[in-house]
Amino acid sequence: MKLKQLEGLLGDLQQFHNPKVELEQYPTGPHIASRMLYTADFSFGDVSNKVVADFGCGCGTLGIAAALLDAEYVIGVDIDAESLETASANAGDLEVNLDFVQCNIGTLRWRGQIIDTVVMNPPFGTRRKGADMDFLQRALEIASGAVYSLHKTTTREHIKRAAIREYNAASAEVICELRYDVPQMYKFHKKKDVDIAVDLWRFVPQKNEGKGI
């Protein structure tokens, strides 16, 4: 599938009907989502034929993109039932198979080394401090191959340090810097829309000796 085609399909997805500010629910736009997954697949081989999990999947954009790029099995995790319903509908519309699990990322407990790749656009931690780090920690515990994540460019040093020193990442690289176009969604938003500089990160977890393959 070509990048433009992927971007087009993702642009048609339904987004949050009733966004909840305390969960930092913002749609991952088709421009960013398509480039993120395309890079993961073509540059690193982390999508096609792999088991992919989308943490904080919201309306399912990243997970659906993974499925469209031939991930063999995709699971979306989110705390919010409404978003998961929308995600389910979106997956149905594009005729891709995604499993969804409603769960708090902090209490997720998954067995084994089954998930190859985690893709995510986690909350930035503007409402609940440290939310972004919780997601990163979890992702590095669970993924056996790679983690792709978006974080504000302003947090770059902090993220790198935490990933390597605290969460045991074997490597943490910024693949590129993107502009995240946030539309005016919440009452406190003063501007019509705003561009935030975000880094697309690729983290590789330490290989767990003796566990799985």
Add this chain to the structure above:
Amino acid sequence: MRLLTHNMLSCNIKGVTNGFPLKIEATKVIEKQVDLNVDFLKNMFLKVEWKALVEASRSMGYAELPEEADSSLLGSEEFLKKFHHALLELHLEEGALICPETGRRFSVTKGIPNMLLHEDEV
């Protein structure tokens, strides 16, 4: 929810040590065909907890998987089809997942298990 997902989920209540595998109570199961990918299946065979998969598929109404399996079976097309069917084509739409240690029920609605914990379980 399909059984590869079930094979990863465990009860996440604080203090529970024996939370895997979750028992399945199936009220509604549907089947959706997908293409068989031999390499993927071989890869997954090494990672899944076999007994949990057998029990889970039986709870979903599919009793074709052998009790025990080793990698020599991966040469059999017959076996691969059954493995494929159990792992990837059975969908639990309505029902519950039950913690083997505490009996706590996690309901499954429209294919989505709700693993959210109550305050006293965290």
